[in-house]
Amino acid sequence: MTLHKAFIEEIKLGGVILSRLMPGDDLFTSLKKIAKDHRIERGIIVSAIGSLKDVVFVNVRPHTGMPVKTEDMIEIEEAGPFELLSLEGNLFPSHEDGEPVIHLHAILGTSSGAVTGGHLLKATVFATVEIILGSVAGSSVYKAKSDVTKRMELLKE
Amino acid sequence: MTLHKAFIEEIKLGGVILSRLMPGDDLFTSLKKIAKDHRIERGIIVSAIGSLKDVVFVNVRPHTGMPVKTEDMIEIEEAGPFELLSLEGNLFPSHEDGEPVIHLHAILGTSSGAVTGGHLLKATVFATVEIILGSVAGSSVYKAKSDVTKRMELLKE
């Protein structure tokens, strides 16, 4: 099995869930619970707007090569709160154990008008998050650790 | 009736509207007109790309607690023009009078490569905005002023 290759598949957007998350909710835990309760094995963030606090995100250092090493990834922790300006990403099952792997990139607004963000590791809802999660039907894609990038990547057998 | 609680509901994405907005158009007025003309009571921004000018947005100050006070929200006014890099958000009817409440977060690009943005209060189309608005079917969610955050939040009775 090659763990690192391109693929293209035709999918369908199935059931769509609208949820309001509450102050203090953990974003990742909340998304996993929604997915489990509504039997969404594979899904994408269709829309998200609100505010976050206690955010941890990571970005890749300039001039990093492949495979990406741990020291090339810079982790940033910020108390916020921030406006959640954009949330992109998806949820696919781990190839190893079927557990959901959530991949999220967030963009955050600050009171100076400056914007920050990155690959999200942790976030707590501040005032609200209005989120729409769309289920992906007709897909057989998993997440597995790539031999090349050494990170969890989408895999179609 | 509790004005502040979490909810999850299964919705459907219904009719989808593609529109091109023109130079000088007010973004909020244009969205309200599209929604009214096409009888979209509840909707989400599916995609938006273009450029904006005369933008007013607001962001929350660091270390703000709950409820959010007016002085915790910093308003920024910028002439631009800016590339409209991302527009997230939705439209739900006010619980009070049924009028559409539009909640938008914008991310804006500047000629230095810096990016700014926040919770949008006002914006005018510069060259174009290519916008796709998706109607939300099967939802009974309203916008109402939360007792806790003191802002307009999504409410499901």
Added chain:
Amino acid sequence: MTLHKAFIEEIKLGGVILSRLMPGDDLFTSLKKIAKDHRIERGIIVSAIGSLKDVVFVNVRPHTGMPVKTEDMIEIEEAGPFELLSLEGNLFPSHEDGEPVIHLHAILGTSSGAVTGGHLLKATVFATVEIILGSVAGSSVYKAKSDVTKRMELLKE
């Protein structure tokens, strides 16, 4: 025929394609190939997450008027790599020759936590791009050079 006017049309989101792009892939070439292979004449980016390198983007200079002149557009070239935090945009056929015109705005995260981005001219996949392209059905919109903005704009005859 007026090349510069507003329009509103009801469309449908048709077939949806999920693809993983690979390190070194050209983003624009990859999108064109996906669209051609799956006969997507008109489409939108539904979701995209990953990382990019060797990026060229352009933003409009402050206080620019209409029509936008070449010297009002500032081109920025960056080696990266960057986290791809947001990718908005669409693909419509050229009115002149039917060839796909891709309009993309990207937002990129850097290791300092700063965010950059703009109207994308060129980008190469760094580690991965997980992209979902939705086809737009029921549309008769083209891209044509506007007499007013002097840029390629959406046109409905």
